[in-house]
Amino acid sequence: MNFTIATTLDEALTALAAGARPVAGGSDLVVGARQGKSPLPESVVAIDRIESLTHLDASTDGLGIGALVTHAQLESDATVVGAYTALADASALVGSPSTRNVGTLGGNVMNASPAMDTGAPLLVFGAEVELRSSAGSRRVGVADLWTGPGRTSAQGDELCTAIHLPSRPAGSGSAYVRLEYRRAMEIAVVGAAASITLAADGAVVSLSVALTAVAPTIIAVGGTDTLAGRQVDDALLADVAALASSQAVPISDLRASERYRRHCVGVMARRAVDAAARRARGESIAVPVNRSLGIGAAS
Amino acid sequence: MTAATKPRFIRADGPDKVTGSGRYTADLTLTGMLAAKFRYADIAHARITKLDVSAARAIPGVMAVLTADDVPDVRFGPFVQDRTLFARDVVRFEGEVIAAVAATTAAIAQRAVDAIVVEFEPLPLVTDLEIGLTADAPLVHADWASYGAAGALVRDRNDASFSSISKGDVDAGLAEADHVITSRYVADGSHAAPIEPRAVVAQWEGNKVTIWTSTQVPFDARAGVCETLELPANRVRIIVPHLGGGFGGKCGFHYEAHIAALAKAAKRPVRLVFSRREEFLAPDRRREGMVIDVTTGVRNDGTITARKAWIAIDNGAYTADSGFFPQLAAMHVSGPYRIPNLYVEAHLVYTNHQPSGSVRAPTAPQSCWAIESHTDEVAAALAMDPVDFRRLNAVDTGVEGPSGQTYGEIGVQQCIEEATKLVGYGRTLPDDEAIGVAIGWWPSFAVPSGAYIKIDGDGSGQIITGAQECGTGSVMTLRQLAADELGMLPEDFQLVYQDTSVAPYDMGATGSQTIFNNGRAVIAAAGQIAEQLKALAAEHLEASPADIVLADGHAHVAGTPSSSVSITELAGIASGGELLIAHGSGTPPSAPPLLGSSCVGDVGMAAFVAPQFSCHAVRLRLDRDTGVVRILEVGAAHDSGTIINETGALGQIQGGVMMGIGQALTEGTLYDDESRQRNPALLEYKLQTCADSPVINTHFVQIATPNAGPHGAKGLAEAPNVATAAAISNALAKLLGRPVRRLPMTAERVWETMSEVDPS
Numbered sequence A: 001m002n003f004t005i006a007t008t009l010d011e012a013l014t015a016l017a018a019g020a021r022p023v024a025g026g027s028d029l030v031v032g033a034r035q036g037k038s039p040l041p042e043s044v045v046a047i048d049r050i051e052s053l054t055h056l057d058a059s060t061d062g063l064g065i066g067a068l069v070t071h072a073q074l075e076s077d078a079t080v081v082g083a084y085t086a087l088a089d090a091s092a093l094v095g096s097p098s099t100r101n102v103g104t105l106g107g108n109v110m111n112a113s114p115a116m117d118t119g120a121p122l123l124v125f126g127a128e129v130e131l132r133s134s135a136g137s138r139r140v141g142v143a144d145l146w147t148g149p150g151r152t153s154a155q156g157d158e159l160c161t162a163i164h165l166p167s168r169p170a171g172s173g174s175a176y177v178r179l180e181y182r183r184a185m186e187i188a189v190v191g192a193a194a195s196i197t198l199a200a201d202g203a204v205v206s207l208s209v210a211l212t213a214v215a216p217t218i219i220a221v222g223g224t225d226t227l228a229g230r231q232v233d234d235a236l237l238a239d240v241a242a243l244a245s246s247q248a249v250p251i252s253d254l255r256a257s258e259r260y261r262r263h264c265v266g267v268m269a270r271r272a273v274d275a276a277a278r279r280a281r282g283e284s285i286a287v288p289v290n291r292s293l294g295i296g297a298a299s
Numbered sequence B: 001m002t003a004a005t006k007p008r009f010i011r012a013d014g015p016d017k018v019t020g021s022g023r024y025t026a027d028l029t030l031t032g033m034l035a036a037k038f039r040y041a042d043i044a045h046a047r048i049t050k051l052d053v054s055a056a057r058a059i060p061g062v063m064a065v066l067t068a069d070d071v072p073d074v075r076f077g078p079f080v081q082d083r084t085l086f087a088r089d090v091v092r093f094e095g096e097v098i099a100a101v102a103a104t105t106a107a108i109a110q111r112a113v114d115a116i117v118v119e120f121e122p123l124p125l126v127t128d129l130e131i132g133l134t135a136d137a138p139l140v141h142a143d144w145a146s147y148g149a150a151g152a153l154v155r156d157r158n159d160a161s162f163s164s165i166s167k168g169d170v171d172a173g174l175a176e177a178d179h180v181i182t183s184r185y186v187a188d189g190s191h192a193a194p195i196e197p198r199a200v201v202a203q204w205e206g207n208k209v210t211i212w213t214s215t216q217v218p219f220d221a222r223a224g225v226c227e228t229l230e231l232p233a234n235r236v237r238i239i240v241p242h243l244g245g246g247f248g249g250k251c252g253f254h255y256e257a258h259i260a261a262l263a264k265a266a267k268r269p270v271r272l273v274f275s276r277r278e279e280f281l282a283p284d285r286r287r288e289g290m291v292i293d294v295t296t297g298v299r300n301d302g303t304i305t306a307r308k309a310w311i312a313i314d315n316g317a318y319t320a321d322s323g324f325f326p327q328l329a330a331m332h333v334s335g336p337y338r339i340p341n342l343y344v345e346a347h348l349v350y351t352n353h354q355p356s357g358s359v360r361a362p363t364a365p366q367s368c369w370a371i372e373s374h375t376d377e378v379a380a381a382l383a384m385d386p387v388d389f390r391r392l393n394a395v396d397t398g399v400e401g402p403s404g405q406t407y408g409e410i411g412v413q414q415c416i417e418e419a420t421k422l423v424g425y426g427r428t429l430p431d432d433e434a435i436g437v438a439i440g441w442w443p444s445f446a447v448p449s450g451a452y453i454k455i456d457g458d459g460s461g462q463i464i465t466g467a468q469e470c471g472t473g474s475v476m477t478l479r480q481l482a483a484d485e486l487g488m489l490p491e492d493f494q495l496v497y498q499d500t501s502v503a504p505y506d507m508g509a510t511g512s513q514t515i516f517n518n519g520r521a522v523i524a525a526a527g528q529i530a531e532q533l534k535a536l537a538a539e540h541l542e543a544s545p546a547d548i549v550l551a552d553g554h555a556h557v558a559g560t561p562s563s564s565v566s567i568t569e570l571a572g573i574a575s576g577g578e579l580l581i582a583h584g585s586g587t588p589p590s591a592p593p594l595l596g597s598s599c600v601g602d603v604g605m606a607a608f609v610a611p612q613f614s615c616h617a618v619r620l621r622l623d624r625d626t627g628v629v630r631i632l633e634v635g636a637a638h639d640s641g642t643i644i645n646e647t648g649a650l651g652q653i654q655g656g657v658m659m660g661i662g663q664a665l666t667e668g669t670l671y672d673d674e675s676r677q678r679n680p681a682l683l684e685y686k687l688q689t690c691a692d693s694p695v696i697n698t699h700f701v702q703i704a705t706p707n708a709g710p711h712g713a714k715g716l717a718e719a720p721n722v723a724t725a726a727a728i729s730n731a732l733a734k735l736l737g738r739p740v741r742r743l744p745m746t747a748e749r750v751w752e753t754m755s756e757v758d759p760s
Helices: A009-017 A029-034 A071-076 A078-083 A085-093 A097-102 A105-111 A119-124 A234-247 A258-280 B014-019 B106-115 B170-175 B218-229 B256-266 B276-281 B322-334 B364-381 B386-393 B412-423 B474-486 B514-541 B567-575 B646-665 B724-736 B747-755
Strands: A002-005 A021-023 A043-046 A056-059 A062-066 A128-133 A136-141 A146-148 A159-166 A172-179 A190-198 A204-212 B034-040 B046-052 B062-066 B097-103 B117-122 B154-156 B159-167 B179-187 B199-205 B208-213 B236-239 B270-273 B290-298 B304-316 B341-350 B433-444 B451-455 B461-465 B493-496 B548-551 B554-557 B560-566 B580-584 B597-600 B609-622 B629-639 B695-700
Touching: A009 A021, A009 A043, A009 A128, A009 A159, A021 A029, A056 A078, A062 A078, A071 A078, A071 A085, A071 A097, A071 A105, A078 A085, A085 A119, A085 A172, A085 A190, A085 A258, A105 A119, A105 A159, A119 A172, A119 A190, A119 A204, A172 A258, A190 A258, A204 A234, A204 A258, A234 A258, A258 B747, B034 B106, B034 B256, B046 B097, B062 B106, B062 B256, B097 B106, B097 B256, B159 B322, B170 B290, B170 B304, B170 B341, B179 B364, B199 B256, B208 B218, B208 B256, B218 B236, B218 B256, B256 B270, B290 B322, B290 B364, B304 B322, B322 B341, B322 B364, B322 B433, B364 B386, B364 B433, B364 B646, B364 B724, B386 B412, B386 B433, B412 B433, B412 B609, B412 B629, B412 B695, B433 B724, B451 B514, B451 B567, B461 B474, B461 B514, B474 B493, B474 B514, B474 B646, B514 B548, B514 B554, B514 B560, B514 B567, B514 B580, B554 B567, B560 B567, B609 B724, B629 B646, B629 B724, B646 B695, B646 B724, B724 B747
Parallel strands: A002 A043, A021 A043, B034 B270, B208 B236, B304 B341, B461 B493, B629 B695
Antiparallel strands: A056 A062, A062 A159, A128 A136, A128 A159, A172 A190, A190 A204, B034 B097, B046 B117, B062 B097, B154 B159, B159 B341, B159 B597, B179 B290, B199 B208, B199 B270, B290 B304, B433 B609, B451 B461, B451 B580, B548 B554, B554 B560, B609 B629
């Protein structure tokens, strides 16, 4: 095995061009190898010391999140908690404190697990991923990045260097909730993120919902545009739940049956929209929603 | 409170473990040491048609490859001799060892394992307990009748051990009942899941072998090595470094002989370290799945007239220490109740699953879950408060229990009062919360045990004990018992454990028996030292030995504290004459008599020595949309006799409750259609975490029990693992209107129960 430590982006890109795979926190790559899921790659380049990838940059365009920003940073960063709260909700649920201290958003995004907690928030925010190679760089929306479980549209020599989130209109709120069987070291059984913008009278201006662990990738719920103009009330929440459950294509596995997942993802979507709307109205619901609203995000 | 019950406790092994300076078995390295790997069957029932290890042996760096042909042809097993070190002809579960490899690196050993050629002819699977007991079921052991077995066992085909308890006339008792309630409960198997996966290191010197191993029961491990490798006990030395948890999973005899045999063949030390996956799949110690059918008759006034029950227990492919499970399960399904007419039968069924063995309070959490859920169903049929029903029907001091044992002073009624008080039973709760209550019991185990004590010339002491510390703190508490006898401090003693060639016999960290039996041994040894010190002091102080008091590190004349000499000085005197060396064992308490009952397949479990009682009351919240349950508060009241070490005892209650919550909600083994475990990993086999921990409040009902352990102590470590799942079930049933009849009561099963159409 060939192990290189890159201290600059150029060194990392050169190694990738030569066939190396990147490792940052190692919370997927190393754990996966230990569990026998997939052996460690023949050639690995450590990118965790590339200082330029560690920053959070807030601007009028939105928020740039360096690929090496950890879940621990995301769950407590004031801009993320304030404007992109669903991402903070999701980051706070990942693994354990030690997982969150080493796990990075870039690694999470490029691992492309359909059960990744941060995926649904990124999708509802319309996040774009910056991919760099020796040849140049490009931006890809996350919906186009994730092509299947563990698969992305990135080339082997491309490194995710940052995730860009567009700025948020006034009157916006967001939330992520997941179904979990325990409160630490857990993976989403199903989950849902919602991003909502409300008019002064409380009517929905825009609503996006995305679902976790009910399809080969994180998926966006279609048809939420038809809910614009309505109040966020029980009828709307029931419609959201129905849309989510009907669009989910879950599998049956160890964690849950297809039927139970389909039901629960509707519950999660409803709770995510409810919490997002309450935040949009200025109500303070502490991160993560799963904890502040009780078990399984009971509302 | 006596001096022995003062809550003061400093764990001798704490700093080593916390700072990382302590050594576990997997940390050991010996010169020239090889790595061991096993070839497993990976098929649940099959005949081996070809086994060829020649390619594996030819790999450079491979120093030994062993199969059944390379070790003595010995069948072993504590109850039924149905097992061999390596599979012979037939494999009966996926984790059965076919071959073992020792090589210069683990990677080479794994390559060699993969190069072993094995071909199989599949045999029909036995996975369902009821089908397994039918007359035309395939046999897991075709030669079962020819196996050696303990004389008390009643065996028939796949029924490895049958037991029944019969008292009175159960049909007449049911006939005179006003209500007859029948229930069925089914529990999945589960795991001990210690955080340290097991490890074994073996090294031969001449014809003697030293084995470092992560076992809870070093003498049992030694006996297994001696039996299977045909060695006398004095040529096998078992040493246990720090043990990273056990929970019963490291009881029994596991792989010590395989590694000793490899080390002998390779003429090099050999080390085995299990992966987490192996820890799940291979050892013959996991908690048994069960099916429980129970019928209870009650009068309108709430008194029980009769109980009839049928129990099937998943033995798995081989009989580990599970031979006593049927009788113990029958006792738990009877429960600590006044039942005049009783018939319970229990079957230990061979299947092509991993073998079952004693995991913390074997058979009890599942049986208690079933019977206490059933008890709430009975109370509901009577429209009676379930706690009142228990007050009325539970056993008490001087009352005859279900198996015909009349109890001395016991605290079950006090446990009910205290546990319900701890959680405020009866108060108004939000409509998504409820409190459930359950009672349980567990015996203490009276067995032989030994210890030595010596005091060296500088006055410092050593306790050389056969007892094994598995993390409970029991061995750590021995210092306190010795110190109290000698007027010294626990810190004045070092503990020497665990080395079977140094210390006298003890059964090990099993059956909650360490303080109960080894405490007796240590106190007896300390008593000998005390006599020696008093004689020396008497001479020194010119008094009678009978008037010498040992206290505060000194010996003084009773009533004259100024006439004293330090124990250090006495030790110095002794070092120039008769040395301060003592041994202790003491006589184990005897088993109580049973009257009016008859037991088939009696292995001594129907009479409980120093029985322990408990009541757990659990407040929980149900997410009605998803079935997810959150445990908010647990009140645990325990009669485990006198509490010797309160800090350690509280830790055992809290740990037992957390293990019980896991068994109740998230821990269960799932099998695929080929009888392979589907979740042998910690992400998919969900233990509870600290973040899931509720508030746990404990009350000890302390009755200094006669015919018990030191200072009236009973056992403790298993009792807290009995009633939690049952109490959770009863709280859930209040919210759902019916019980969840499968264990674990996973969120999806709760949701399914909620979604069921009510048949009424």
